[in-house]
Amino acid sequence: MNWVRQRLDVIAPFAIAIGLFLITAAVIPGYGNLTSIRSLLLLSSLLGIASAGQTLTIIMGGIDLSVPAVIGLACVAFAVAYGEGVSPWVIGPIVIVAGIVVGAVNGLISRSLRVNSLIVTLATATIIYGAIWAQTKGDNRGSVPDGLTDFVSVIGWTGPIPLPGSVILWGALVLVFVILERRSVLGRWSYASGANPGAAELARIPSLVLWTVVFAISGGLSAVAGILLAGFSSAANPQVGDAYLFTTLSAVVIGGTPIIGGRGSYARTIAGCFIITELTMLLIGLGLDEAAQQVSLGILIIVLVAIYGRETHVRMQI
Numbered sequence: 001m002n003w004v005r006q007r008l009d010v011i012a013p014f015a016i017a018i019g020l021f022l023i024t025a026a027v028i029p030g031y032g033n034l035t036s037i038r039s040l041l042l043l044s045s046l047l048g049i050a051s052a053g054q055t056l057t058i059i060m061g062g063i064d065l066s067v068p069a070v071i072g073l074a075c076v077a078f079a080v081a082y083g084e085g086v087s088p089w090v091i092g093p094i095v096i097v098a099g100i101v102v103g104a105v106n107g108l109i110s111r112s113l114r115v116n117s118l119i120v121t122l123a124t125a126t127i128i129y130g131a132i133w134a135q136t137k138g139d140n141r142g143s144v145p146d147g148l149t150d151f152v153s154v155i156g157w158t159g160p161i162p163l164p165g166s167v168i169l170w171g172a173l174v175l176v177f178v179i180l181e182r183r184s185v186l187g188r189w190s191y192a193s194g195a196n197p198g199a200a201e202l203a204r205i206p207s208l209v210l211w212t213v214v215f216a217i218s219g220g221l222s223a224v225a226g227i228l229l230a231g232f233s234s235a236a237n238p239q240v241g242d243a244y245l246f247t248t249l250s251a252v253v254i255g256g257t258p259i260i261g262g263r264g265s266y267a268r269t270i271a272g273c274f275i276i277t278e279l280t281m282l283l284i285g286l287g288l289d290e291a292a293q294q295v296s297l298g299i300l301i302i303v304l305v306a307i308y309g310r311e312t313h314v315r316m317q318i
Helices: 002-006 008-027 034-060 067-083 088-112 117-136 146-151 165-183 185-195 197-202 207-233 243-254 266-285 290-308
Strands: none
Touching: 008 266, 034 067, 034 165, 034 185, 034 207, 034 243, 034 266, 067 088, 067 117, 067 207, 067 243, 088 117, 088 207, 146 165, 146 207, 165 185, 165 266, 185 197, 185 207, 197 207, 243 266, 243 290, 266 290
């Protein structure tokens, strides 16, 4: 029982996700069938990939508001370039590298100039959206390869595995992030920086390198999510990532990672992704509009933040 009490903040989000699934299955006929489960996994994987870098950024003590803009940039760049005849094996890596560069610049500027990352990444997002408009003039016609569409299709298979490729990719990413957070120097530095930035600097943690690398990871994964969403929507849509500003932050917070940093984990964000996806599917199944969905998600965040916020922050315990 003592172990359960100590890990309640980790267990609670997964318990909520399971309970919400059971409630939705009872309320919406057919929700528990194989197709619905595959849809849940697919949508959660897209959100989970976009939320991975955001999680590590927040643990470190920052925040990345450029996620939706990088997603939109990747979606448009990939679809337009492929529509013009560029090989997906060429444009895909280029787009991901571009996302990494954007993220690295965000981290470099935030830390070197000591400017709040919220302001820097918001400015970056504005620049990206402006650049997309200036380059395309609103004409975002493009196409995506059939292989990418299958990769993010509810009925897609990955070899003999009856799951779409994005779900398998998410599973691999989860494993990488668990190892990165708990077993790597970068992970330890991120927790130390988020818990007490001053002490981290006194411990000679290279904060400039840390922030540059972590934001680069966030930018790269946002670009990956943008490419997958290009396949999911089969179009070059610069606004495809707009919803992911709210949902990525919500997944992190609902999962139990505090916005002030220093603790939490990507495992918790996984639970948050399932909760958000399940709640959205439940509200849609009940016939509620988008406004009602946003209100419900907002209420859920307030409740969970009130619960998690009762724990004393790490820096106050040192």
